[in-house]
Amino acid sequence: MLAKISRHILELSVQEQQDFVNSFDFILSDCDGVLWLALSPLPNTGRTINLLKSEGKKCIFVTNNCYKNDEQFLEKFKLAGIDSVKSEDVINPNKAIVMYLKKYKPEERVFSVNNHVANEVFRNSGIDIETLDVTDNLDTAALARLIKPEQKVGAVVIDINYNLNYAGLAKAYQYLLDKDCELIMGGSDTHILMSANMTTLGFVDFAKYLSKYSHKQPIALGKPSPRFGDIIKEMYNITTPKRCLFIGDSLSNDIAFGTVCGFQTVLVLTGTSTKEEMLVAEENLRPDYYADRLADFIELFQNIKLTNNNIV
Ligand SMILES: [Mg+2]
Numbered sequence: 001m002l003a004k005i006s007r008h009i010l011e012l013s014v015q016e017q018q019d020f021v022n023s024f025d026f027i028l029s030d031c032d033g034v035l036w037l038a039l040s041p042l043p044n045t046g047r048t049i050n051l052l053k054s055e056g057k058k059c060i061f062v063t064n065n066c067y068k069n070d071e072q073f074l075e076k077f078k079l080a081g082i083d084s085v086k087s088e089d090v091i092n093p094n095k096a097i098v099m100y101l102k103k104y105k106p107e108e109r110v111f112s113v114n115n116h117v118a119n120e121v122f123r124n125s126g127i128d129i130e131t132l133d134v135t136d137n138l139d140t141a142a143l144a145r146l147i148k149p150e151q152k153v154g155a156v157v158i159d160i161n162y163n164l165n166y167a168g169l170a171k172a173y174q175y176l177l178d179k180d181c182e183l184i185m186g187g188s189d190t191h192i193l194m195s196a197n198m199t200t201l202g203f204v205d206f207a208k209y210l211s212k213y214s215h216k217q218p219i220a221l222g223k224p225s226p227r228f229g230d231i232i233k234e235m236y237n238i239t240t241p242k243r244c245l246f247i248g249d250s251l252s253n254d255i256a257f258g259t260v261c262g263f264q265t266v267l268v269l270t271g272t273s274t275k276e277e278m279l280v281a282e283e284n285l286r287p288d289y290y291a292d293r294l295a296d297f298i299e300l301f302q303n304i305k306l307t308n309n310n311i312v
Helices: 014-022 045-054 070-079 093-104 116-124 140-147 166-176 204-214 226-235 251-261 275-279 296-311
Strands: 026-029 058-062 110-112 155-158 182-185 191-195 198-201 244-248 264-268 289-291
Touching (some): 014 296, 026 045, 045 058, 045 296, 093 116, 093 182, 110 116, 110 166, 140 166, 155 166, 155 204, 166 204, 182 204, 244 251, 251 264
Parallel strands (some): 026 058, 026 244, 110 155, 155 182, 244 264, 264 289
Antiparallel strands (some): 191 198
16 A cells, blocks of 8 residues: 655645645634644634635634633634634533533533533533542541542543642542443643643643553543544534544644544644654654645635636
């Protein structure tokens, strides 16, 4: 089998550019590193997404960011100049976890070691959650009292949580000893982009830690898990994954996710992964296409329009 070669969207012939544009109905786009970097939108983000929408592409935003609620997300889209984004156009692990719990664990109590924003989303969605706040210095007896399971829970939920503490993990472990209690996690990011030039450790290893000692296989509901993809396909009624184009800046997260879901993929070089990394990546991490930036789509549409006008 021939190795997959990732092609730059502006290096395709005009006919290939036209065929490419005709080959998808849905754009599924990551946010951080594609639309914006930390606090600032990338140049022409709004113009590009608005153009894609005006060309009839349905745009959905798929992020592992679990530290923002709908209101905060919509504010970011507005700041970036992207028109008329609605709450239902944005999906992240918090929303996927709510969907999963409502479907598979209806009415069941959940123990959360997730962050306060996620917990608020769960509560507002009617999920009965228990959390653990630790303010005192603990000795062994106090810890034992604190982590004693209170009542049966159907799942333990974990994702990025800057206030995560040992007592919370220890109580999660106690609950996971129950055979019916599932371990649910969000994204599998190994690192978190804090600002344009600062990265820190992700939280995936805390989920692995709980998984290792409870012998529970985590149910991952963030990129790059295919289960997250199944939820997205169900939510947006996606029946032909090949007619979707996934745009992301991370090979291990976005491109792996797009590939496992059967979407076409584009890597943009404005975030985590570099062109050099792309060129030596394993087959499943190699995108179908790449672009220097999201705004390259503007030039691509100009090329097509110019040629069509000349023909007319
Ligand atoms: Mg990203």
